[in-house]
Amino acid sequence: MTNQTDPTGDVRLTGISKTYGAFTAVHPLDLTVPQGSFFALLGASGCGKTTTLRMIAGLEEPSSGTVFLGDQDVTALPPYKRPVNTVFQSYALFPHLDIFENVAFGLRRRGWKSVKKQVEEMLDLVQLGEQARKKPHQLSGGQQQRVAVARALINHPKVLLLDEPLGALDLKLRRQMQLELKRIQTEVGITFIHVTHDQEEAMTMADTVAVMNAGRVEQLGTPADLYENPRTTFVANFLGTSNFIEAEVDSKSGDDIVLKAGGGKLLLPEARCGAPTTTGGKVLVGVRPEKISLTHADDAGEIPEGRNRITGRIADSSFIGVSTQYVVDSPVCADFEVYAQNLDRDPRLVPGAEVVLHWNPAHTFGLDATQDADAGVEEAA
């Protein structure tokens, strides 16, 4: 055993994989989660995120690879010998024990005699001091969720694993619990690894997000980085909505690449292009719907110079309060999505109207055109 007070408490996975017969749930994977961070594994169901989590917990034996906690190799340790605790999906609270005993369970198993003080403090932390003697089924979903967190945290694990902890809650409660979990994490400073399929949840809570797809990590980064600079169409579609235009590299102009799409030209900062940029090469040009401005074709002259522009016709519009979402039919891309904030609504922007779409070239990103532009659309829905 290496010493428990290792200053570097990072979780390191090296070459870890899991196969069930012919099916590979997780391809060999290297991942480092820095100590004290809030890390999210994001992906659709069946992408291998939960399996990865369970291998860290020790509930699943990896087919290959090693799990390190700090310097300690814990790959061969059973779950009850790992300084790691889990908040299970649907909580797995012991139905035959009251809240107090549920929270005290881990301490008692480790031979603690007096647990009262710790349990009460922990219940106060999650604001459930009053409910100590109730049974789990007498609590609301949100309360049960907090008990599950308390039951795991009281053991002061090096890492807290959260397996879709908010999946069973309704939207409003989920928002509230996201902030609550974030608060607790900041307060206790323990590493949180959070598995979720909800991109908004991952982006709200985590410092670092790893997007998983089909047993591999597609991209890893801060939420803003993933959103602004997706490196694959899967990430671009899974996190929010993206519009893609197939374009051909024409020339270079300073730091920008000039692309041909349909009859027009588009600019793309070279730094934001993840595809080969040889002249004649194909590139998928992506832009987020909220970056785009919409101007009626009659006013096209008022659009400032230097912006990327595309013409089209509004196919559909839906008013959703804070914004209006338009679907625009354009020669370079059918179903171009545009979200316009409802500041000064132009009454001419109705279905059938001819419009010009334009945006700051800095908001453009370029991806390898060999991939499926719709990857991740289904999963995100």
Next chain:
Amino acid sequence: MSTLTEAPPPLAPEAPGPKPPKRRGRWTPYWLLLPGILWLLVFFALPMVYQASTSVQTGSLEEGYKVTWHFATYWDALSAYWPQFVRSVLYAGTATILCLLLGYPLAYLIAFRAGRWRNLIMILVIAPFFTSFLIRTLAWKTILADGGPLVGALNTLHVLDVTSWLGLTAGDRVLATPLAVICGLTYNFLPFMILPLYTSLERIDGRLHEAAGDLYARPWTTFRKVTFPLSMPGVVSGTLLTFIPAAGDYVNADLLGSTDTRMVGNVIQTQFLRVLDYPTAAALSFILMAAILLMVTLYIRRSGTEDLV
């Protein structure tokens, strides 16, 4: 036999559920199974083998029996006791149908109409089990007594004329007639019908009734097209749980019947315990077992195993 669980035992090996999780100890399941399975092998399966062997033995009690592959015992037993076999099937079949007709309304009442009385009625269905079924069967001797109020009433209403004409009763007696035996069988196995019926009815979503009503089904149509088909698993396991023990029963025929109402169970009991003609008794028991297993298999296959819980 008696039972008191809310959920009656399933009557068919159930379809495999979700895959059980794989565990590290490869031999653990075998160690867990060993004592119980050994018990069943030695005291359930092995006796069947002994019985089969006994049925083809010849000899006498004094000189002992030897296996002589004397299959004629089967033929002799069948030709001597076929009326008892036929009676067993007829009585048990009639009792099963009566159980279904009587039990369904009560199960329906508990499932959908009892409201806050549900628990109480449930207790009243189960509680009689705690009085030995032999004592309760003897009570029917009082209820059906010659010249008693029930028989008197049936006589006045000329019901007994009809049943006499059907060969179910004789003269103005009910006791010691087929009717008394069927009545006893129906009474004894009725809870075995009610409990599975109730379990499958209770699972039906009450909103389905409303939906059927909403879609222009009258109450009777709702029952025929929605409720009854959905309760089929209960009907199937209820009829099996009633028919099987009723067909092998000899207590009702003995206590409430006469020598003219003897069923195959009575013959097996007498041959084994009084006449001590073991080969004949074993052959009869074997035929009964084979017949029941055959009927059950056909019945389950016909009604669709997947629906059985």
Next chain:
Amino acid sequence: MPFVNWLKRNLVVIAGLLTLAYLLLPNIIVTVFSFNKPKGRFNYEWQQFSLDAWKDPCGVSDLCGSLSVSLQIAFWATLGATLLGTLIAFALVRYRFRARGAVNSLIFLPMAMPEVVMAASLLTLFLNMGAQLGFWTILIAHIMFCLSFVVTAVKARVMSMDPKLEEAARDLYAGPFQTFVRVTLPIAAPGIAAGALLAFALSFDDFIITNFNAGSTLTFPMFVWGSAQRGTPVQINVIGTAMFVVAVLFVLASMAVGHRRNRQKA
């Protein structure tokens, strides 16, 4: 015609209540006749009210002895069948192994077999082995036929149990043994209790299998059977009524406790 409409709506209720009356009638007779003072040896005709039998329930030779034999056999059969059956149920739900189908069939068959067949075949085994019929052969037989019912009851409970609960226990520093004792067993307990209760009732009230394999040992159902031939003492009705009342009180009490507990929680 409001009455006809009312009748139409409540036909099923009336039919159901009539069936309930049919089910309860014998118990009423048994209770009433426990206060009878019969003239002859048989207690089938009402003569006059008397408390004699209630004052002296053991006043008939062998009756209370047979009751005690039945209770002992039921106790040990329940213990044995519950233990063996619970192990099988866990193996069936929690593990994948070869011969699963065969094991399932072996569990199912005793429940689909007429009792008289099992009784007769078991007797041939005992006769062939030269076993002395009595307490032990009855106990062996009872464990055998109760086993399947226990397996079914426990299996249903264990199957509905969330495997995540055991994972949670292991995650919270409980080793395999601790996990079993602290989590698995308490949660499976209602299923095991139901199986045990069922086994007790089945064993206590069994007649056919006991009739074949009892030798000269007298259980309570055997005593009743014999008395049907020789003469039925009123005390039989006293015992039957007492068991009925005790059972109903037991159920009502446990329901009241459950009700109070639920109210406390709320």
